Amino acid sequence: MKVTKEINLGGKPFSLETGRFAKQADGAIMARHGDTMVLATVVGARTVREGLDYFPLQVEYREKAASAGKIPGGFFKREARPTEKEILSARLIDRPIRPLFPEWFKCETQVMVTVYSSDQEHDGDVIGAVAASAALAISDIPFEGPVGEVRVGRISGQFVINPTFTELRTSDMDVIVAGTSDSILMVEGEAHEISEQDMLAALEFAHGHIKSLCNLQLELLKEVGKAKRVAPPAEGNPELLAAVQQTVGNKIAELANTPLLKEERAARTQAIYEETQTALAEKFPDQEKVISELLHQMEYVEMRKMILEKGKRLDGRGLEDIRPITIEVGILPRTHGSALFQRGETQSLTTLTLGTKLDEQVIDGLLPDSTKRFMLHYNFPPFSVGEVGRLGTTGRREIGHGNLAERSIKVLMPPENEFPYTVRLVSDILESNGSSSMATVCAGTLALLDGGVPLKKPVAGIAMGLVKEGDKTAILSDILGNEDHLGDMDFKVAGTTEGITAFQMDIKIRGISLEIMQKALAQARIGRMHILGKMNEAIAKPRPDLSTYAPRLTTLKIPVDMIGALIGPGGKNIRQIVKDSGAEINIEDDGTVVVAATTKEAADKALNAIGRITETPEVGKIYRARVTKVMDFGAFVEFLPGKEGLVHVSQLDIKRVNKPSDVVKVGDEFDVKITDKDDQGRWKLSRKVLMTQEHEKPVQS
Numbered sequence: 001m002k003v004t005k006e007i008n009l010g011g012k013p014f015s016l017e018t019g020r021f022a023k024q025a026d027g028a029i030m031a032r033h034g035d036t037m038v039l040a041t042v043v044g045a046r047t048v049r050e051g052l053d054y055f056p057l058q059v060e061y062r063e064k065a066a067s068a069g070k071i072p073g074g075f076f077k078r079e080a081r082p083t084e085k086e087i088l089s090a091r092l093i094d095r096p097i098r099p100l101f102p103e104w105f106k107c108e109t110q111v112m113v114t115v116y117s118s119d120q121e122h123d124g125d126v127i128g129a130v131a132a133s134a135a136l137a138i139s140d141i142p143f144e145g146p147v148g149e150v151r152v153g154r155i156s157g158q159f160v161i162n163p164t165f166t167e168l169r170t171s172d173m174d175v176i177v178a179g180t181s182d183s184i185l186m187v188e189g190e191a192h193e194i195s196e197q198d199m200l201a202a203l204e205f206a207h208g209h210i211k212s213l214c215n216l217q218l219e220l221l222k223e224v225g226k227a228k229r230v231a232p233p234a235e236g237n238p239e240l241l242a243a244v245q246q247t248v249g250n251k252i253a254e255l256a257n258t259p260l261l262k263e264e265r266a267a268r269t270q271a272i273y274e275e276t277q278t279a280l281a282e283k284f285p286d287q288e289k290v291i292s293e294l295l296h297q298m299e300y301v302e303m304r305k306m307i308l309e310k311g312k313r314l315d316g317r318g319l320e321d322i323r324p325i326t327i328e329v330g331i332l333p334r335t336h337g338s339a340l341f342q343r344g345e346t347q348s349l350t351t352l353t354l355g356t357k358l359d360e361q362v363i364d365g366l367l368p369d370s371t372k373r374f375m376l377h378y379n380f381p382p383f384s385v386g387e388v389g390r391l392g393t394t395g396r397r398e399i400g401h402g403n404l405a406e407r408s409i410k411v412l413m414p415p416e417n418e419f420p421y422t423v424r425l426v427s428d429i430l431e432s433n434g435s436s437s438m439a440t441v442c443a444g445t446l447a448l449l450d451g452g453v454p455l456k457k458p459v460a461g462i463a464m465g466l467v468k469e470g471d472k473t474a475i476l477s478d479i480l481g482n483e484d485h486l487g488d489m490d491f492k493v494a495g496t497t498e499g500i501t502a503f504q505m506d507i508k509i510r511g512i513s514l515e516i517m518q519k520a521l522a523q524a525r526i527g528r529m530h531i532l533g534k535m536n537e538a539i540a541k542p543r544p545d546l547s548t549y550a551p552r553l554t555t556l557k558i559p560v561d562m563i564g565a566l567i568g569p570g571g572k573n574i575r576q577i578v579k580d581s582g583a584e585i586n587i588e589d590d591g592t593v594v595v596a597a598t599t600k601e602a603a604d605k606a607l608n609a610i611g612r613i614t615e616t617p618e619v620g621k622i623y624r625a626r627v628t629k630v631m632d633f634g635a636f637v638e639f640l641p642g643k644e645g646l647v648h649v650s651q652l653d654i655k656r657v658n659k660p661s662d663v664v665k666v667g668d669e670f671d672v673k674i675t676d677k678d679d680q681g682r683w684k685l686s687r688k689v690l691m692t693q694e695h696e697k698p699v700q701s
Contacts, residue, residue: 010161027139031131035119040131044141061090068366089125096178121164148213149178177206190407193499196521256302259316327538329450337451341443345433350443352451355422357586378402401437408494408502435463460531461494493524551596581606645683
């Protein structure tokens with residue numbers, strides 16, 4: 001049975017439909033906003049895989065090229081592995097729904113979200129998130145939703161819900177917010193240095209519309225919702241719990257209250273786990289997994305109790321303290337810029353590379369192809385956490401962290417007309433215990449300044465945490481890895497001294513209030529100012545010069561009607577200049593020419609060749625010419641690339657010349673002076689006039 005529910009969202013209909021598509025899935029919803037239509041399907045396995053101790057949720061987001069009337073590029077002409085945009089969109093759907101599955105549910109669950117129609121204006125990501133929530137809500141899969149998700153923009157001071165791609169071009173923020181009817185679950189986005197108050201106002205605005213989307217799903221649920229799967233009977237062994245507590249309870253509490261480095265804490269924790277397993281193996285055989293879970297729960301309780309009751313953290317810091325920061329810049333001699341940023345036990349080595357227009361990234365997707373001239377890539381090798389791991393394609397987490405750091409900095413990058421370079425930052429995380437994405441923001445800023453990039457302002461980032469038990473809450477600045485793992489929130493905020501440029505928040509509980517968000521943002525600002533101060537001590541402004549090894553860009557303008565002459569037939573001229581000079585040349589449609597070279601000699605050679613091809617000849621100027629054809633009435637010569645004129649027989653020599661071939665032949669070179677240009681645009685040249693006087697040095701040689 002087809003059922004459709006609809007509301008008005010931002011002045012446009014937003015609808016959810018079920019009963020027509022993918023009816024064999026556990027839940028299927030086709031969501032529509034504008035002419036963008038997104039199908040979400042959910043399927044949950046009926047049994048748990050043996051040995052599974054985590055919730056195996058898989059969220060996939062795909063954009064069909066046909067949805068925008070396009071055929072995929074590439075040799076095979078079909079959709080291949082997901083693009084970065086699709087991976088980031090999948091994360092925006094995964095993160096708010098994941099905390100809302102009950103802990104006991106461990107059945108493999110797959111959420112597939114597919115864009116089947118794109119109006120080129122409404123992004124399918126937030127539409128797909130609502131569809132995924134609705135599909136879970138009406139299915140028998142246990143899910144404590146529904147969830148609403150929206151995008152917020154601000155144009156001329158007014159908030160806009162789910163702005164179009166066109167509207168986002170003039171918006172000073174792009175914020176995605178997800179939540180339930182009573183709390184916020186996830187925030188992600190970027191902004192043009194907005195204040196903490198503006199950020200909270202955007203969240204409050206978003207939450208009003210989130211409530212409407214949740215109510216829409218509840219209406220649908222009343223009509224077509226299935227009975228949810230129930231939890232299996234609880235299994236517990238009070239005797240085993242008492243034995244574990246008696247064996248090592250005091251040691252777990254003591255360890256939690258002892259400030260230690262990450263590796264030492266891990267070693268002592270492992271020793272306690274092994275001691276417990278050995279002590280209880282005989283009395284409680286085959287209970288290793290249960291014992292480990294009980295120990296982990298005890299760690300969880302002790303750490304949170306210490307934070308809430310004593311205001312003390314695992315490494316001995318107070319709630320608002322930032323770990324020690326050390327900074328080194330310019331440590332890699334052959335890169336165009338470099339920085340080593342260390343905060344506690346988190347370390348980012350970031351490098352800067354400056355390229356040309358040809359190095360820009362081409363973005364292919366549902367929208368018309370575009371290019372990107374600022375890229376930030378993030379790598380998280382397994383050794384950074386002391387582990388052995390396989391190296392393969394870039395993971396979703398790495399793409400997400402890199403995107404967040406890129407968003408943090410890009411709004412402060414100089415415009416192309418001031419700094420026409422393509423810029424690539426690469427952050428390699430060499431150590432990790434705490435937010436490496438925010439370390440990347442700091443290291444990226446430092447590498448840009450070290451490389452002489454005229455960044456408008458330095459940007460720093462900080463990760464905030466939360467521990468909440470009932471009415472007791474503690475907000476933590478600069479969280480550790482364990483505090484992220486055992487805490488309730490991971491909230492990353494990046495910005496300048498003036499305001500916020502990017503943010504990302506994930507919640508492990510059912511959500512948090514705007515009041516807690518306000519406190520977290522205020523505390524994050526204090527931490528950000530502290531970190532920016534440390535960065536300014538290391539390098540406060542861009543270096544005055546680029547690296548010796550960076551390409552030097554020279555920009556010039558030629559008449560638009562000369563572009564074809566410069567390129568030459570089949571690109572002959574431009575290829576020859578590149579070959580002869582070693583420079584790289586890019587030509588824009590408006591006649592802007594950018595020459596990139598690592599030496600002055602190469603640049604001068606290229607500029608000289610370009611000048612000769614694009615120069616407009618002038619009567620009275622002297623040029624070096626080469627004979628191209630000899631006729632009875634004179635010789636045709638090329639005096640500039642692609643430009644020819646006639647030296648009449650009477651103008652070849654001061655002596656009388658009977659036959660031009662007596663004095664010149666094809667290939668000869670000599671100086672000529674332009675004496676006239678006739679009504680048909682033909683140039684008249686003279687060699688004779690230069691032989692009768694002391695003439696100036698030729699303009700071109």
